[in-house]
Structures are given as structure tokens and as C-alpha cells.
Amino acid sequence: MLPNLFFGYFAIVMVVLSLLIITRRNPVHSVLWMLVLFFHIAGLYLFLNAEFLAAVQVILYAGAILVLFLFVIMMLNLKEEITAERFIGEWPIGVALGISIIMLVYFALSKFIQGPVGQYTIEAINKETHTKTIGRVLYTEYLFPFEIASLILLIAIVGAIVLAKKRG
Template sequence: MFLQLFFGYCALMIVVSGLLAISLRNPVHCVLMVLVLFFHMAGLYLTLNAEFLAAVQIIVYAGAILVLYLFVLFLVSLREELHLTAFVPNAWLGRIIAAGLAVGLIATIPAFSLGEKSAWTVAAIREATHTKALGQELYTSYLLPFEIAGLILLVALIGGLVLARRDENGADAPESGADGKEVLR
């Protein structure tokens, strides 16, 4: 009974803070809403007996990544909102599609049946301890995805550097004369 109440509370808070995160005007408030969302997500992991994941969720996401977001927000200090022309001119069309999608997905829930269980039962994990079970799986069966994820981080780093680096005033480019001013803008 308590577990169900706790789950209901976490789920409700995730939905509410998720909605607030995309609808609030002040970007700092949005990031704080995401922080609330992450804490309740960690709560969900706790109900699933995944204590290690819950701790990682709080340390990495709430602790590191969101602080980074806040740093970026304060450093960039956007005075005015950026506006992109929307693909779909009427926002209500998007809302109707989203609501339809949500209703459709909720309608399929009664038909949902759980798939086959893996070798790691709750008892087996408790015996081997969380971190050990996770580490063993990561470095044996899931070695390839794990390494690809590492490579993605490297690529993100290089891509970020390429995009963030300022043009060297076009010293090597022959057409620098006219474009030099545009760079400074």
C-alpha cells in the first residue's frame, strides 16, 4: 500500500514538474523543475529495488549535469528569448496531436503483458550486490554498447569544441575581407 502511494506521488510529481519545466518562462526556474523531476525519478528507482541507480541518478544528473546547465545559463545570460519560426503555425495542432498520442498510449496499457524475466532475479542481485552485478554485466554482455557510449561522449566533446570555437578571423581563408565584419557581429 505504501509503495503504491509512493509510486503515485512520484509519478504525479514527474508529470507536473515535466510540464512546468517546458512551460515556465524563466530558464532558471525550468532547470530547477528538472531538478525536482530527477529527484522523483530517483524515488522511482528506489521502489524498483535499484538503490545504486537511484544514487547515480542524484549524483550525476542532479549533482553534476544540472549544475552545468545552471552554469551555462548564467554565463550566457540570455536577456531575451530566442525565437524560431515554428514548423506548424498553430500551436493547438501540436497540442491536439500530443493529447491524442497520450490517449492512444494510455488505451494500450490494459493489453500490456510483461516479457520474459532475465537471469538476474531480485534475489540474485541482492546476493551479488548491485554494483557488482551492474559492473559484471557492463563489462561482459554489454561491453560493446558501453564502449560506443564512451565514443559518443568523445564525439560530443569534439563537436562542441568545433561549434564553440571562434573563427580565427578567416586568416587562412581567401575571402576574409568581406566576411571579417560578419564574424565580429
């Protein structure tokens, strides 16, 4: 009963926060609501026994990506933004599309059958901490994708500098 109530709180708050993010007029308000949303997602990760990912969520998303967004908002003309039209003229079509995707997922979910479970039970993970277990899987089974991820980050650094520097 208590876990269900806990999940219900998180679910309702997260849906409301997502709606606030896409409807607020002022982008700064959107970013701040998104900060609250990311903390709730981190809480949900803790609830699912993924404490390393909860920490990464707070550090990377709330700490790095949202600060990037706030830096860019400083360049925008907020006075004009507050009076400008928020949505495109055809917004009911977008909402109808969203509702149809929800229906699709609902029907797909009723046919869902859970597959066989793996070897990483909560007891096995707790025996040698979550971070150590995830690190071992990451650096053995997924070593090559890990290297590719480093390449993606390198491309992001170079690309951001090339795109944003003054043309000279």
C-alpha cells in the same frame, strides 16, 4: 497499500514538475524544477531496487547536465526572455498531438502481455549487491556497446570544443 500511495505521490509530483518545466517563463526556474524532478526520478529508481542508477541519476543528470544548462542560461538575455512570448502561435496543435499520443499508448497498454521473467531476482541481486551484478553484465555481455559509448563521449568532447571555440 503503502507502496501504491508512495508511487502515487511520485507520479503526481513528477507530472506536475514536468508541466512546470515546459511552462515557466524564466529558464532558470525551469532548470531548478528539473533538478527537483531528477531527484524524484532517483527516488523512483530506489523504489525499483536500482540503487546504482539512482546514484548515477543524481551525479550525472542533477550534477553535470543541469549545471551545463545553467552555464548556458548565463549567456542568454534573461530580461528579454521574461517579456518575450513563450509559446509558438500554433500551440493548440501541439497539445492535440500530445493528447492523441496518450490515447495511442492507452490503447496499446490494454493489449500488453508481460513476457517471461529472467534470472536476476531481487534475492539474487541482493546476495552480491546491485552495483556488482550490473557491472558484471556490463563488462561481459555488453563490453562492445560500452566501448562505443566511450567513443560517443569522445566525439561529444571534440564536437563541443570545435563548435564553441572562437573562429580564428
